[in-house]
Each structure stands twice: as C-alpha cells, then as structure tokens.
Amino acid sequence: xxxxxxxxxxxxxxxxxxxxxxxxxxxxxxxxxxxxxxxxxxxxxxxxxxxxxxxxxxxxxxxxxxxxxxxxxxxxxxxxxxxxxxxxxxxxxxxxxxxxxxxxxxxxxxxxxxxxxxxxxxxxxxxxxxxxxxxxxxxxxxxxxxxxxxxxxxxxxxxxxxxxxxxxxxxxxxxxxxxxxxxxxxxxxxxxxxxxxxxxxxxxxxxxxxxxxxxxxxxxxxxxxxxxxxxxxxxxxxxxxxxxxxxxxxxxxxxxxxxxxxxxxxxxxxxxxxxxxxxxxxxxxxxxxxxx
Amino acid sequence: xxxxxxxxxxxxxxxxxxxxxxxxxxxxxxxxxxxxxxxxxxxxxxxxxxxxxxxxxxxxxxxxxxxxxxxxxxxxxxxxxxxxxxxxxxxxxxxxxxxxxxxxxxxxxxxxxxxxxxxxxxxxxxxxxxxxxxxxxxxxxxxxxxxxxxxxxxxxxxxxxxxxxxxxxxxxxxxxxxxxxxxxxxxxxxxxxxxxxxxxxxxxxxxxxxxxxxxxxxxxxxxxxxxxxxxxxxxxxxxxxxxxxxxxxxxxxxxxxxxxxxxxxxxxxxxxxxxxxxxxxxxxxxxxxxxxxxxxxxxxxxxxxxxxxxxxxxxxxxxxxxxxxxxxxxxxxxxxxxxxxxxxxxxxxxxxxxxxx
Amino acid sequence: xxxxxxxxxxxxxxxxxxxxxxxxxxxxxxxxxxxxxxxxxxxxxxxxxxxxxxxxxxxxxxxxxxxxxxxxxxxxxxxxxxxxxxxxxxxxxxxxxxxxxxxxxxxxxxxxxxxxxxxxxxxxxxxxxxxxxxxxxxxxxxxxxxxxxxxxxxxxxxxxxxxxxxxxxxxxxxxxxxxxxxxxxxxxxxxxxxxxxxxxxxxxxxxxxxxxxxxxxxxxxxxxxxxxxxxxxxxxxxxxxxxxxxxxxxxxxxxxxx
Numbered sequence: 001x002x003x004x005x006x007x008x009x010x011x012x013x014x015x016x017x018x019x020x021x022x023x024x025x026x027x028x029x030x031x032x033x034x035x036x037x038x039x040x041x042x043x044x045x046x047x048x049x050x051x052x053x054x055x056x057x058x059x060x061x062x063x064x065x066x067x068x069x070x071x072x073x074x075x076x077x078x079x080x081x082x083x084x085x086x087x088x089x090x091x092x093x094x095x096x097x098x099x100x101x102x103x104x105x106x107x108x109x110x111x112x113x114x115x116x117x118x119x120x121x122x123x124x125x126x127x128x129x130x131x132x133x134x135x136x137x138x139x140x141x142x143x144x145x146x147x148x149x150x151x152x153x154x155x156x157x158x159x160x161x162x163x164x165x166x167x168x169x170x171x172x173x174x175x176x177x178x179x180x181x182x183x184x185x186x187x188x189x190x191x192x193x194x195x196x197x198x199x200x201x202x203x204x205x206x207x208x209x210x211x212x213x214x215x216x217x218x219x220x221x222x223x224x225x226x227x228x229x230x231x232x233x234x235x236x237x238x239x240x241x242x243x244x245x246x247x248x249x250x251x252x253x254x255x256x257x258x259x260x261x262x263x264x265x266x267x268x269x270x271x272x273x274x275x276x277x278x279x280x281x282x283x284x285x286x287x288x289x290x291x292x
Numbered sequence: 293x294x295x296x297x298x299x300x301x302x303x304x305x306x307x308x309x310x311x312x313x314x315x316x317x318x319x320x321x322x323x324x325x326x327x328x329x330x331x332x333x334x335x336x337x338x339x340x341x342x343x344x345x346x347x348x349x350x351x352x353x354x355x356x357x358x359x360x361x362x363x364x365x366x367x368x369x370x371x372x373x374x375x376x377x378x379x380x381x382x383x384x385x386x387x388x389x390x391x392x393x394x395x396x397x398x399x400x401x402x403x404x405x406x407x408x409x410x411x412x413x414x415x416x417x418x419x420x421x422x423x424x425x426x427x428x429x430x431x432x433x434x435x436x437x438x439x440x441x442x443x444x445x446x447x448x449x450x451x452x453x454x455x456x457x458x459x460x461x462x463x464x465x466x467x468x469x470x471x472x473x474x475x476x477x478x479x480x481x482x483x484x485x486x487x488x489x490x491x492x493x494x495x496x497x498x499x500x501x502x503x504x505x506x507x508x509x510x511x512x513x514x515x516x517x518x519x520x521x522x523x524x525x526x527x528x529x530x531x532x533x534x535x536x537x538x539x540x541x542x543x544x545x546x547x548x549x550x551x552x553x554x555x556x557x558x559x560x561x562x563x564x565x566x567x568x569x570x571x572x573x574x575x576x577x578x579x580x581x582x583x584x585x586x587x588x589x590x591x592x593x594x595x596x597x598x599x600x601x602x603x604x605x606x607x608x609x610x611x612x613x614x615x616x617x618x619x620x621x622x623x624x625x626x627x628x629x630x631x632x633x634x635x636x637x638x639x640x641x642x643x644x645x646x647x648x649x
Numbered sequence: 650x651x652x653x654x655x656x657x658x659x660x661x662x663x664x665x666x667x668x669x670x671x672x673x674x675x676x677x678x679x680x681x682x683x684x685x686x687x688x689x690x691x692x693x694x695x696x697x698x699x700x701x702x703x704x705x706x707x708x709x710x711x712x713x714x715x716x717x718x719x720x721x722x723x724x725x726x727x728x729x730x731x732x733x734x735x736x737x738x739x740x741x742x743x744x745x746x747x748x749x750x751x752x753x754x755x756x757x758x759x760x761x762x763x764x765x766x767x768x769x770x771x772x773x774x775x776x777x778x779x780x781x782x783x784x785x786x787x788x789x790x791x792x793x794x795x796x797x798x799x800x801x802x803x804x805x806x807x808x809x810x811x812x813x814x815x816x817x818x819x820x821x822x823x824x825x826x827x828x829x830x831x832x833x834x835x836x837x838x839x840x841x842x843x844x845x846x847x848x849x850x851x852x853x854x855x856x857x858x859x860x861x862x863x864x865x866x867x868x869x870x871x872x873x874x875x876x877x878x879x880x881x882x883x884x885x886x887x888x889x890x891x892x893x894x895x896x897x898x899x900x901x902x903x904x905x906x907x
Contacts, residue, residue, distance in 0.1 A: 049619070052620065064619055065617075065619070065620050066619045066620050067617070067619070067620025067621060068620070071500065071502060071503075071623075072502075073335070073502045073614070073619070073620065073621045074363070074364045074502075075334045075335045075336055075360060075364045075365070075614070075619075076335045076614075076618060076619035076620055076621060077619070078335070078336045078356065078359070078360060078364070079334070079335030079336040079337075079618070079619045080619060081336075093502075093503045095503055095504075095505035095507070095508070096502075096503065098505075099359065099363045099364060099505070102359060102363060103355065103356065103359040103363075104355055203483070303757065304742050304757045304760050304761055304773050305742065305771075305773045305774035306740035306741055306742030306743065306773040306774035306775065307740075307742050307743070307746070307757065307773075308740065308743070388737075391736035391737075392736060393736075393737065528750065531747055532747060534735055534736050534737050534739065535733055535735065535744075535747065536730070536733060536734065538695075538698075538700050538728075538730065539728070539730055539733060541699070541700070541719060542698065542723060542727065542728040542730075543723050543727075543747055543748060543750075543751035543796060544719055544720035544721075544722070544723025544724070544751045545719070546719055546720075584737065584738065588738070588739065588740065588743065589737030589738060589739055589743075590739070590743055
C-alpha cells in the first residue's frame with residue numbers, strides 16, 4: 001500500500017525534470033510526439049519499441065507496437081526488454097507503470113502541453129533523458145526559429161480568422177474542438193481564433209451553434225488510413241469530403257461555406273505537438289490566410 | 293410395499309450426478325492445466341519450467357523472472373480465475389432465478405449497473421484528495437460497482453415479478469429499458485469526460501485482465517470469494533424454483549430468502565468482477581448452457597462446474613487476447629464476444645419454439 | 650389429527666372470492682372438494698397450502714400454518730399442483746428426487762418405487778419436457794409421494810393436497826391414481842383433493858365438500874351430498890343421480906375391474 005501511495009503521489013505531482021540515461025541502449029517510446037522527437041534527435045538507433053500512436057516517421061512503424069498508451073500490458077512492455085521508457089504523461093494504467101518501475105526499468109514521464117514552450121520543454125526532457133542535451137539544444141533552436149517565424153506571421157494578422165476544427169462527422173453530426181485541445185493549441189499558434197471557446201475538449205455541436213460561431217475556415221484532419229477516415233468522416237476522398245462539408249446547411253451559410261474555405265491536413269503533423277509543429281503552425285497559417 | 297434399501301450407491305437411470313461429479317473432476321484438471329499454461333506463457337521469454345528449474349537447483353531467480361511471475365502473471369491468473377468463475381456462476385444463478393436459460397447479467401442490465409457504479413466511483417474518487425483516493429481507491433470502485441449491480445438486479449426482479457411469477461418478457465424488456473437509462477446516465481458522465489478518459493472508457497467497456505494487480509485482487513477477492521462460496525448453498529433452492537415458486541415453497545424452500553440471497557450473490561460477483569476487469573460478456577450465458585447439455589440442470593453441480601469452466605474459458609480467452617497482437621493485447625471482451633455472440637444466436641435458434649413469449 | 654380451517658376469507662383485486670369458509674378434513678380419509686367452475690375450490694386449496702394470503706385460521710395437525718416453518722410444513726404435507734411448467738431439461742429422476750430431498754431422504758429406491766406406483770416404470774431417465782401432459786402429471790405425483798412417503802410420521806399423519814390429480818389422465822390411469830390416493834388414506838395419511846369428475850369422487854371420496862360461489866353448499870358422506878337437490882342447486886342445471894341412460898353406449902369408472 002505504501003508503494004501504491006508513493007506511486008500515486010508521483011503521478012499526481014508535477015513532472016520532475018528528466019534524469020539523464022546516456023547508457024540506455026534499449027529505449028521504448030510511448031507517445032507519437034516523443035517518438036518523433038527521438039527520430040529528430042537522430043537517436044532512433046536506440047529505439048526498441050513504440051506505442052500505437054507512434055506512426056511518424058513511417059520507419060517507426062517497423063518497431064514492435066506495445067499497444068494503446070493508456071492501456072499498456074506490463075508483460076508486453078517487458079517483452080521488448082527496454083532499459084529506458086520515455087512516456088508521455090498519462091501513460092498507464094498506473095499499476096502497469098508501477099510494475100515496470102519495480103522491474104528496475106528507468107521510466108521517464110514527459111510532460112506536454114499544447115504550446116510552443118511545451119514542445120521545447122518536451123524536446124529538452126527527451127534529450128536530457130537520452131543523455132544528448134547538445135542535440136536537444138540544436139533541435140530546440142531550430143524549432144524556436146520556426147516558431148518565431150510563425151509568431152511573426154501570426155502577429156501580422158490584424159483581423160484574426162475564426163477556425164472551426166471538426167474532429168469527426170459521424171452521421172452528419174459535427175464534433176468540434178473547444179478549449180484545452182491540441183487543435184485549439186495549433187489554431188492559436190497559427191495566429192487564428194478557435195471558433196468554439198465555450199466548452200472544453202471535443203463535443204458534438206448543433207447546427208445553430210455552428211451558425212452562431214460563424215467560422216471563416218473549416219479545418220479537418222487526414223488520418224492517413226482509409227478505414228479511419230471513413231469511420232470518422234464517412235469518406236476517404238478529400239474532394240468529396242470538402243464538397244460534403246461545405247454543402248452542410250449549417251456550414252453553407254457561414255463565411256467558410258460561402259468562400260469554400262476548407263482545409264484538411266495530416267493529423268499527426270497538425271496535432272502531434274512534436275518537432276514538426278512549428279512547420280505545422282506555418283502551414284496552417286498559410287492555409288487559413290491564403291499567404292502561400 | 294417393502295422399501296428395499298440396498299444403500300446409496302444404487303444409481304437410478306436419469307440420475308446425472310455421477311456424470312456431473314466426473315465432469316467436475318475433469319474441469320478441475322482442465323483449470324489446473326490452463327492455469328499452468330497461462331503462468332508459463334507470455335510475451336516475455338520467462339518460462340515456468342525455467343523458473344522451476346532455478347528454484348529446484350537453488351539458483352537465484354532473475355529479477356525479470358520474479359517480476360513477470362509474481363507481479364504480472366500471478367495476479368492476472370488469480371483475477372482471471374475469480375472473474376471467470378464469478379461471471380459463469382452468476383449467469384447460472386440468474387438463469388435459475390429467472391427460470392430462463394437466456395438470463396445473463398450482461399444482457400439484462402446488471403453489468404450496466406455495475407459499470408455505472410464503477411464510473412461514478414472513478415468520477416467521485418477524482419474529487420477526493422490524492423492520498424485518500426490512494427487508500428480507498430481500489431476498495432471504492434468494487435463496492436460502488438457492487439451497489440450499482442445490486443440495485444439493478446433488485447429493481448429488475450421487482451419489475452418483472454408480479455404475484456410471485458416472474459415474467460420473462462417483462463424481464464427482458466425491463467432489462468433493455470434499464471440498460472438504456474443507465475446508458476443515458478453514463479452518457480452524461482462521458483460527455484463530461486475529456487478525450488483521454490473517453491478512450492479509457494471505451495477500452496474499459498471492452499474488458500481486460502491487463503490491469504490485474506495485487507491491490508485490485510485483494511480488493512475484489514473477498515466479495516467474489518464470498519459469492520462463489522454462497523453460490524452452491526443456493527443450489528437446492530434454485531432446483532426447487534425450477535418447479536415454480538409455489539411448488540418450491542411446498543417442498544420446503546424459503547423462496548424469498550433464496551431470491552434475496554441469489555440477487556446479493558449475483559450483484560456481488562458481477563459488481564466486483566466488472567470493477568476489476570471491465571465489461572466481459574457472454575461467459576455467463578455460454579458456460580452454464582454447455583454444462584446443462586452435458587450433465588443436466590441440477591444446480592448442485594451446475595453452479596460449481598460453471599465456476600470451474602468459466603475460470604478455464606476466461607483464462608483461455610485471455611491467452612488469445614495476449615497473443616493475437618503481441619506485444620500489445622486485444623481487450624478480452626472482444627474475444628468473448630466473438631466466441632459468445634454466435635453461440636448466443638445458436639441458443640436462440642435452438643430454443644425458438646420454447647421462447648415465444 | 651386433522652386440517653381445520655375457520656372463517657376463511659380471501660379477496661383478489663378487491664373482490665371477495667371466499668366468504669368465510671369453514672372446512673375440515675381428518676387423517677385416514679380422502680376428502681374431495683367439488684363444485685362448478687369458479688366456485689372457489691382451487692382458491693380454498695391454495696389457502697390450505699399457504700400459497701395465498703387469507704383471513705381466518707388454518708391448522709394442520711394442530712399447527713397454525715401461517716406461523717409454521719416452511720421446511721417443517723414440507724415434511725408434514727405435499728402438494729400436487731394443477732399444472733407445472735419446468736424451466737430446464739430435468740430428467741424424471743431428478744424431478745422426483747426434489748420431493749425426496751424435502752423429506753431429508755436420499756434413498757434412490759424410493760424414486761424407483763414411486764415411479765412404479767404411478768405406472769411410469771423405466772421412465773426415470775427420460776426428460777420431463779419430452780413427456781405427454783398425463784405423464785408429466787404422474788411424474789409430479791411421484792415427486793409428491795416421495796415427499797411424504799410414509800402416511801404417518803413420528804409427529805402424526807402426513808397429508809397429500811391434490812389439485813385435480815386426474816385431470817389430464819386416461820380412465821385407466823385415473824383409476825390407478827385414485828386408488829393410490831385412497832390407499833394412502835387407508836394407511837393413516839390424510840388426502841384432500843380438488844375433483845372435477847363426480848363419478849370418481851363418488852367412488853373414492855370418504856367425505857365431500859360441495860362449493861358454490863365462494864361458500865360451502867353441502868358437506869358430508871358422498872351419498873348425503875350427491876343428491877338431486879344439491880347437485881341441481883350447485884351446477885345450475887337439472888341433475889339426477891343413479892339414473893341409467895336409455896340409449897348407449899355409456900361408461901362409468903365404477904364398472905372397471907381391478
């Protein structure tokens with residue numbers, strides 16, 4: 001029970017700065033953005049496994065997949081024989097994490113939030129944990145550059161446009177993003193406004209709420225898998241989806257519908273909050289304001 | 293007429309208790325075999341024989357072996373046995389209570405009640421300070437799940453029973469209505485949940501033994517063990533109930549007491565099982581049905597044998613769930629549904645004539 | 650020792666069905682309850698077996714059944730229901746054993762003997778649900794017999810409560826079962842049966858209780874109750890006893906050989 005108390009306290013407390021593990025040669029990366037960072041640091045040779053969400057870069061998919069990051073099976077994780085686990089916060093369940101720690105595996109929980117500083121902290125934590133702080137610094141500098149470009153462009157906007165991010169379109173019902181989401185974060189980094197600020201997370205919204213929100217641009221993601229796109233949006237075809245969305249009565253009446261402002265971007269690129277997020281912010285900015 | 297008593301050993305034709313007893317021995321053997329297989333098999337290269345060899349030759353057991361055996365496979369094995377036995381025996385008890393081979397905790401909303409209790413406990417538990425949550429955490433959820441399933445079972449029974457007769461049609465319809473109402477309440481909670489919690493809930497609903505741990509086992513085991521022990525005690529009462537409630541009372545069965553005990557037992561077993569392993573369907577319907585085909589509906593053996601076979605089947609399903617997408621694993625509820633769904637259809641088709649309501 | 654019911658009143662859905670019935674039966678006799686449809690025969694029997702709530706007092710061997718322990722009652726009397734549906738595929742032997750267990754007995758030979766008595770030898774391995782209605786009724790009777798196998802126990806006579814025990818039987822088996830019931834009474838047990846067939850009642854009943862509209866119209870020996878006046882009053886049509894029809898063929902159970 002004492003051990004449990006301790007682990008709960010650890011989980012509940014603020015994420016401590018990562019410990020360096022320069023000798024770790026078998027690294028398990030849990031979380032899409034963390035895997036991306038490991039690759040961006042050029043440390044992919046030390047990876048022995050990944051979780052279900054780690055699908056970029058494509059080479060990562062060749063690594064053994066230990067499952068969904070919040071439902072890890074302790075034995076599955078042990079079977080790839082990691083000596084260091086880099087996990088985004090929220091990886092679990094807590095019992096599994098406790099067993100892995102008991103097994104003597106170094107476990108670094110990497111905090112994340114949906115902001116540019118959050119990404120830099122994340123890169124810093126991953127680089128520190130892997131014992132390559134100078135590489136981390138170089139990557140962070142490069143990304144800071146991209147962010148400052150994005151920021152400059154965002155600041156140049158005098159009339160911010162309202163972007164409605166649609167998570168899915170099941171049965172014609174729009175599930176849109178509110179506050180406290182990665183979509184909200186990237187929309188802000190791109191110098192635009194989230195059309196829905198009233199609620200947190202992803203919620204189904206009514207047609208009237210869409211009309212009232214009056215978005216200038218519709219943003220959706222490409223899940224990079226035909227079945228996933230069909231399940232979420234009913235179609236895998238970009239042009240068909242665009243036509244279908246813009247023709248929806250609620251959307252047709254908004255500026256987005258009238259101007260045909262529909263953007264679809266790669267999901268992990270757009271929402272991953274990893275090393276590519278600076279580029280993603282720029283790309284989204286250009287797509288929203290048409291400044292390509 | 294002279295009563296010639298040549299002792300108890302003279303078996304009468306149609307007495308299937310010898311067969312049921314033999315089956316029980318077989319099932320114990322099966323459970324032992326499956327348990328050993330489950331202990332010896334996993335994603336890592338830790339093997340039972342290797343660990344035993346080390347033990348016998350006095351070599352120290354490696355840290356990985358000890359963690360895998362003691363912290364991962366053993367609690368998972370115990371959880372699988374407890375949950376499998378609890379679900380199968382609960383199914384048999386429900387069917388005896390409702391006098392219908394299709395009554396199943398998962399089908400008539402009892403499991404839904406348990407999940408609501410568990411989800412509510414998780415939400416409520418989140419409001420407690422972290423240290424208190426850690427102390428009560430594992431105990432709060434099984435107890436809440438138990439209360440949820442208990443309220444559901446009793447409500448269902450009250451609705452379906454009129455003047456001592458339990459209507460099957462009412463029971464099934466009330467079960468659907470109840471599950472829908474509970475679904476609505478759960479839906480409200482889900483609406484409040486964030487994205488990560490949503491995915492958690494989905495996985496939780498499919499059930500898994502993956503989160504098995506000693507604290508969970510120790511929290512749920514007392515309730516489940518109590519229910520498993522109470523089960524066989526209900527056997528004579530459930531046999532009597534098969535004749536109808538009035539006839540059961542005539543042969544000396546305290547019908548109301550049996551009903552109350554049965555409801556408590558099912559609620560306890562299902563509630564605690566759902567709390568530690570999520571929603572695992574169809575075990576409660578498949579296992580008793582198979583056993584009735586082999587050795588008859590006499591509850592004295594049916595309940596015990598259901599527990600044994602349920603435990604073995606769940607362990608087998610768990611081994612499948614661990615191997616299909618290794619090193620990741622498939623939720624076990626998917627495996628039981630894939631096997632159980634078609635089986636349930638088959639039972640329905642076989643009973644088509646009997647079940648016209 | 651006897652069954653004594655005093656001032657029994659029963660209301661169902663606000664309507665009074667039995668209006669203060671006084672009824673009694675003694676061990677060693679077969680007491681038949683007869684009367685037209687809806688006269689309250691089965692309701693009275695269900696009160697005597699404590700199946701439904703009633704006002705008044707019912708004593709079985711001197712014990713108030715409303716306060717008696719259910720298991721103790723089960724050792725004192727057994728009840729044959731009018732119709733029984735079964736929810737699971739039990740064999741005949743398994744059904745009969747349920748009666749045996751109520752008595753705390755385990756001797757399988759009794760099951761064999763009981764099945765012999767109801768003329769179902771060799772049926773023990775059959776599935777109950779696959780039997781005909783008449784066979785099912787006799788299996789239930791075998792179960793009931795096993796429950797109170799000895800007509801007299803250490804604490805007094807035992808009782809059989811039979812609700813239309815021969816309703817789905819052929820004439821041969823009707824006679825078998827009625828002889829069985831009478832034999833049970835001859836050996837010291839008590840038998841109370843709701844009967845439909847007046848000829849069989851006349852043949853086998855020691856005492857008769859004729860009901861009409863929730864009250865007792867007449868009671869006593871068959872020859873005193875089964876009169877033209879009583880029957881006509883009870884059944885609402887002109888009935889005459891001991892009149893031989895002019896045209897045949899006709900058949901009475903009384904004419905059967907042993």
